[in-house]
Amino acid sequence: MTAPHRLRLDAAALIHNWQALDRLSGTAACGAAIKADGYGLGAAGVAARLADAGCRDFFVATWDEAERVAALRLPLSVLHGVRAEDMPIALSGIARPVLNSDVQVARWRSASGGACDVMVDTGMNRLGVSADAVRDGLLDGLTIDTLMSHLACADEDRAMNAAQRTAFAALRGVTGARRMSLANSAGIALGTDYAFDLTRPGLALYGGVPRGELADALRQVAMPEAQVLQRRTVAAGDTVGYNATWTATQPTEVAIINVGYADGYLRAFSDRGTADCGRLSVIGRVSMDLVALDVGAAPDLAEGDWVPLDFALPDVAARSGLSQYELLTGLGRRYERLWA
Numbered sequence: 001m002t003a004p005h006r007l008r009l010d011a012a013a014l015i016h017n018w019q020a021l022d023r024l025s026g027t028a029a030c031g032a033a034i035k036a037d038g039y040g041l042g043a044a045g046v047a048a049r050l051a052d053a054g055c056r057d058f059f060v061a062t063w064d065e066a067e068r069v070a071a072l073r074l075p076l077s078v079l080h081g082v083r084a085e086d087m088p089i090a091l092s093g094i095a096r097p098v099l100n101s102d103v104q105v106a107r108w109r110s111a112s113g114g115a116c117d118v119m120v121d122t123g124m125n126r127l128g129v130s131a132d133a134v135r136d137g138l139l140d141g142l143t144i145d146t147l148m149s150h151l152a153c154a155d156e157d158r159a160m161n162a163a164q165r166t167a168f169a170a171l172r173g174v175t176g177a178r179r180m181s182l183a184n185s186a187g188i189a190l191g192t193d194y195a196f197d198l199t200r201p202g203l204a205l206y207g208g209v210p211r212g213e214l215a216d217a218l219r220q221v222a223m224p225e226a227q228v229l230q231r232r233t234v235a236a237g238d239t240v241g242y243n244a245t246w247t248a249t250q251p252t253e254v255a256i257i258n259v260g261y262a263d264g265y266l267r268a269f270s271d272r273g274t275a276d277c278g279r280l281s282v283i284g285r286v287s288m289d290l291v292a293l294d295v296g297a298a299p300d301l302a303e304g305d306w307v308p309l310d311f312a313l314p315d316v317a318a319r320s321g322l323s324q325y326e327l328l329t330g331l332g333r334r335y336e337r338l339w340a
């Protein structure tokens, strides 16, 4: 069975992006965040290709996500650490937990859990143990592979970036950690000062551009396409779609395509989205499973034909008001994923 919408995935572009980020990471290794099902592209498909390209450090959010890629036997870290109910799977050794709190540290130590990673908070106040607690010996006796922290505003020019870098650098040598890691995608663009021993890009691997400096280095990876379900001529004065928000000012050629907000093509694209390199425009409201396009510019487009939706992330984010992260991770599971 083939779905009436598909996600074309460009493996060469994915690998190109990882290699570009690896180069920009200087002497640091470059890993890959594959949480949220590989930012909506399919974690296993992404991870297998990046592992072939040489990537040796992968990050998921939860143990559920770790189990889904366990068969690939990747070096894997679970960013949210270990809850009590995660301990059996965590002790099975399919991944290292990234310990985030004093409670998690105590839990892992009392289970003699083996190698782990640790997140230190340097100002984001989201996850992580305090740097002072680390200095006071919180982590003594643990076998730490990677000590990490996370940048709160790396996609902006803010004094907080350097402040977080300095706070993190001050922990060098304080723990027995084998490596230190700070930069996400945007952090890589801040320069090799931010790379430490290992970088952790997510968004940029998948073609998202968190900072302008990266725009020329990255290629689009995910291209959604949908099939035409019906073509019709709408008479002047008639309306299209829910709530009749769009009215034809002249006879208009319209194609109804098989994609909608349940596929992450959200209502923010109503009257704003485009397809086929800007030639076709969304008219009226996006429905759950359907979108109407003005196809006056495509006289031959017929039922059953495939239409590529414009999905270059920086452009589409600006046009829709959605973040590049939301656009990718919202893509949903109905697409047939076609790697080329």
Ligand SMILES: *Cc1c(COP(=O)(O)O)cnc(C)c1O
Binding pocket: 033, 035, 079, 150, 183, 184, 185, 186, 200, 201, 202, 203, 204
């Ligand atoms: C998601 C995440 C990343 C990747 O961030 P991007 O902005 O997508 O590059 C890196 N590190 C941590 C801790 C994360 O949660």
